[in-house]
Amino acid sequence: MNKVRYCKNCFMPNTKPGLILDEEGICQACRHAEEKKSIDYNKRFEELKKLCNKYRSNNGSYDCIIAVSGGKDSHYQTYVMKELMGMNPLLVSVSDPFTHTKTGRHNFQNIADAFSCDIITLNQNPDLVRRMMKIAFEEFGSPTWAIDRAIYVFPIKMAIKLGIKLVVYGENVSYEYGGVLENKETYSAKDQINNDVAKKIDFDFWLNKGIRQEEINMLVYPTDKEIEKAELEPIYLGYFVKWDGYKNYQIAKKYGFRSLGNEWIREGFIEDYDQVDSYAYLVHPWLKYPKFGFGRATDVVGYWIRGGKITRKEGLELLKKHENSLVDTKALEDFLNFTGYTVKEFWNIADKFWNTDIFEKTDGLWYKKINNPWEEDYIINSIEEKAITNL
Numbered sequence: 001m002n003k004v005r006y007c008k009n010c011f012m013p014n015t016k017p018g019l020i021l022d023e024e025g026i027c028q029a030c031r032h033a034e035e036k037k038s039i040d041y042n043k044r045f046e047e048l049k050k051l052c053n054k055y056r057s058n059n060g061s062y063d064c065i066i067a068v069s070g071g072k073d074s075h076y077q078t079y080v081m082k083e084l085m086g087m088n089p090l091l092v093s094v095s096d097p098f099t100h101t102k103t104g105r106h107n108f109q110n111i112a113d114a115f116s117c118d119i120i121t122l123n124q125n126p127d128l129v130r131r132m133m134k135i136a137f138e139e140f141g142s143p144t145w146a147i148d149r150a151i152y153v154f155p156i157k158m159a160i161k162l163g164i165k166l167v168v169y170g171e172n173v174s175y176e177y178g179g180v181l182e183n184k185e186t187y188s189a190k191d192q193i194n195n196d197v198a199k200k201i202d203f204d205f206w207l208n209k210g211i212r213q214e215e216i217n218m219l220v221y222p223t224d225k226e227i228e229k230a231e232l233e234p235i236y237l238g239y240f241v242k243w244d245g246y247k248n249y250q251i252a253k254k255y256g257f258r259s260l261g262n263e264w265i266r267e268g269f270i271e272d273y274d275q276v277d278s279y280a281y282l283v284h285p286w287l288k289y290p291k292f293g294f295g296r297a298t299d300v301v302g303y304w305i306r307g308g309k310i311t312r313k314e315g316l317e318l319l320k321k322h323e324n325s326l327v328d329t330k331a332l333e334d335f336l337n338f339t340g341y342t343v344k345e346f347w348n349i350a351d352k353f354w355n356t357d358i359f360e361k362t363d364g365l366w367y368k369k370i371n372n373p374w375e376e377d378y379i380i381n382s383i384e385e386k387a388i389t390n391l
C-alpha cells in the first residue's frame, strides 16, 4: 500500500496524476501560487498588448479565436480580449450532447450578447459521443474524453481553416493546479493537448474498438507541421493576467453571467458557478473520487485557499461537511439517460476504479480506510504546535 499524503496547504492528495508534494509537504499548485505573488502582472499585461498589436486586424476581420464554453472563465477571457485589448474575437465552442441547464443556456447566449461577439459551435455527433463515452468509461473511467478532446482540438482546427493565428485559452491547468506537464510557466499553449485532461489515446485503440477513422477525424490534433505552417500562436491568458476563478466569476457576473442558484443544488459541490452548463458532464469529475480519493470540493477548497478567499482551517471545515462519495443524482440520471446504462450497470463498471490504497469494500460498499484523512494531518500539526507552545 502506498501512503496517501495531502498537501499541507490545500489538502490535495498525491494521488492526483502528476501532483508532487515537496519535502515540506506542499504541492506545485501552492508553490506556484506563492511564485505568482512576485510576478509583475503589469509588465505581463503590457506583453499581452504587444502580442495583440502584432495580430490586430486592420480590415475588420476576426483577429483571434477564443476557446469558450460560456462559463465564468470564458466570460473573463472575452472581457480581457474584447473590452481591454480591443480585439475582434471569434468565439469557438464545443457543445456536449447532454441535457443543458437553464443557467447554462442563458450564459452561452449571454457571452455572445454581452460582448457582441459571433460564436461558432461544434455540436458533437451524439451517437459517436455515446459510443466513445461508453468505451472510455469502461476502459479508463474517463467518460467525457471525446468531449474534452474536442474542446482542445476544434479551436485549433478552426484557426487553421479560417487563417486566424492567435488562439486564446484560459489557464494552464498543469501550472495552476499541478499536473503531468512540466511546470515551468509559459505563455504558449502549444503543448496543451498533452496535459492530462484529454491526453492522447492511441487512435488505433479507437479503431480496434469499432470507431471508424472518418468518425474521429474531428478529434485528431493537427500536426506540428500544420500548426507551424499556419503560423498559429496558441496562448494561455492565465500567463498574462493573474488567474483566479473566483475573481473571474465576479467580473463575469457584471456582464450578466449567472450562477445556478436554486436551479440545481449539487451534491458534493461547495459553489454554484463552475461547470454549470450540463448535468451528465459532472459524472466525469465525480470519478476522481473513486480513482484518486478526492472530489470537486477538494479542488475548490484548494482554489480558494490559494486565492486567499478562505483559510486552511475554513477549508477543512468545508471538506468535512461536503467531501463525500455521493454522485449527484441529477448528473447520474442524465448520464444514464444518455448512455443507456442501468443504475446497476453503472455501479458495476465504476466498481473497478476504486483505489484500494484509499478505499476498502465492506458488504458491497466502499469506505475510506481513514475517515478524515486531512484531519489526521491537521491534528498532527496542532499537536506539534501545542508542544512548541508548552516548551
Ligand SMILES: [Zn+2]
Residues within 6 Å of the ligand: 007, 008, 009, 010, 011, 012, 026, 027, 028, 029, 030, 031
Ligand atoms: Zn497545495
